[in-house]
Amino acid sequence: MPGDFKVTPWEVSGEVDYDRLVRDFGTSPIDDEILERFRQYTGDLHFMLRRKIFFSHRDLGWILDRYAAGENFFLYTGRGPSGHTHLGHLIPWMFTKHLQEKFGADLYFQMTDDEKFFHDPVLSQVETLGFSYENALDVIALGFDPAKTFIFSDIEYIKTLYKIAIEVAKHVTYSTAKAVFGFDNSINIGMIFFPALQAAPSFLPSVLKKKNIPCLIPAAIDQDNYWRGIARDVAPKLGFYKPAQIHSKFMPGLGKGGKMSASQPETAIFTTDDPEVAEKKIRNSFTGGRDTIAEQKKFGANPDICPIYHYYEFMLEQDDKKLKTIYEDCKGGRLMCGDDKMHLISKLKPFLKEHQRKREEARKMIDKFMVKD
Numbered sequence: 475m476p477g478d479f480k481v482t483p484w485e486v487s488g489e490v491d492y493d494r495l496v497r498d499f500g501t502s503p504i505d506d507e508i509l510e511r512f513r514q515y516t517g518d519l520h521f522m523l524r525r526k527i528f529f530s531h532r533d534l535g536w537i538l539d540r541y542a543a544g545e546n547f548f549l550y551t552g553r554g555p556s557g558h559t560h561l562g563h564l565i566p567w568m569f570t571k572h573l574q575e576k577f578g579a580d581l582y583f584q585m586t587d588d589e590k591f592f593h594d595p596v597l598s599q600v601e602t603l604g605f606s607y608e609n610a611l612d613v614i615a616l617g618f619d620p621a622k623t624f625i626f627s628d629i630e631y632i633k634t635l636y637k638i639a640i641e642v643a644k645h646v647t648y649s650t651a652k653a654v655f656g657f658d659n660s661i662n663i664g665m666i667f668f669p670a671l672q673a674a675p676s677f678l679p680s681v682l683k684k685k686n687i688p689c690l691i692p693a694a695i696d697q698d699n700y701w702r703g704i705a706r707d708v709a710p711k712l713g714f715y716k717p718a719q720i721h722s723k724f725m726p727g728l729g730k731g732g733k734m735s736a737s738q739p740e741t742a743i744f745t746t747d748d749p750e751v752a753e754k755k756i757r758n759s760f761t762g763g764r765d766t767i768a769e770q771k772k773f774g775a776n777p778d779i780c781p782i783y784h785y786y787e788f789m790l791e792q793d794d795k796k797l798k799t800i801y802e803d804c805k806g807g808r809l810m811c812g813d814d815k816m817h818l819i820s821k822l823k824p825f826l827k828e829h830q831r832k833r834e835e836a837r838k839m840i841d842k843f844m845v846k847d
């Protein structure tokens with residue numbers, strides 16, 4: 475059915491209507507008023523806010539009120555380590571880095587290797603734990619402050635997390651878990667308990683420091699079930715603040731429609747891809763172009779449905795004026811897809827090379843970031 479789409483923690487498909495998500499999930503749109511408040515603390519707005527790549531939130535005004543009153547918040551985000559990191563994963567992490575820098579906030583970063591083990595039919599524990607470490611290199615490569623960043627694997631840090639997770643779990647019934655996550659009777663029981671573990675880090679620093687600390691979660695909107703359905707509901711029952719959220723859109727894949735997904739490797743650029751391989755993927759990408767150059771010159775192309783355009787928008791062209799020129803030249807039939815792809819490749823390859831260099835350097839620093847108990 476046209477207009478049909480799905481957004482859950484395990485599946486994103488169809489053409490996502492983000493305004494509808496704001497209504498259905500009961501969040502608030504990122505509007506001019508909240509942006510103005512943000513600007514007071516961060517100066518020039520981050521391009522992901524200017525472009526509404528972060529488009530929705532809960533309680534962001536409250537987080538800023540607390541901050542203004544001298545109460546620092548911490549950041550919480552995470553990753554399900556089922557494979558290598560792709561560019562789409564970097565979007566919330568890059569923004570999280572910006573928030574850490576501007577607000578001096580601690581970051582707690584969860585690697586849900588337990589969940590990926592439960593969820594994936596073939597991955598072993600050893601493999602998902604291994605990807606926790608591989609993915610952590612990508613996080614570290616983005617330049618987080620080692621003194622303020624705590625990355626943990628669920629499998630390894632369970633002793634600390636479990637004490638919080640069981641407090642959460644006690645307040646969540648099976649019927650709630652089923653309603654929030656759509657579990658059916660074939661789901662393994664690990665998955666039923668897991669939401670308590672993803673909620674737990676929302677309260678982790680408050681437990682560790684024995685005082686209530688406000689929490690802000692930057693994440694793609696597909697993770698919202700955990701906050702809407704579990705963490706925010708349970709928080710007051712345990713005497714904690716409800717975690718606040720800021721939600722991002724999904725970076726599209728290189729195919730026609732749909733988000734970048736590791737299950738379609740030809741349509742996703744992995745941070746570990748050889749730059750030449752990445753170039754090939756871009757060359758083979760779907761575009762919003764016309765069938766012939768003559769038609770494109772005459773009628774123009776459609777940047778709104780074009781992954782190449784969205785790669786500039788989400789990451790590779792942070793200058794608004796230049797982005798606008800690309801958009802208008804594409805629409806006006808002055809920019810052909812081949813040239814557009816070559817230009818994107820000329821930005822992507824140095825980005826990847828630099829990220830890969832930092833990623834290798836991160837191997838030496840990993841012990842400073844990973845917390846153990």
Ligand code: TRP
Pocket residue numbers: 483550551552553554555584585586672691692693694697
């Ligand atoms: N479940 C998330 C995933 O599969 C990983 C995750 C854990 C997460 N905690 C988080 C993501 C907090 C965002 C914010 O990717």
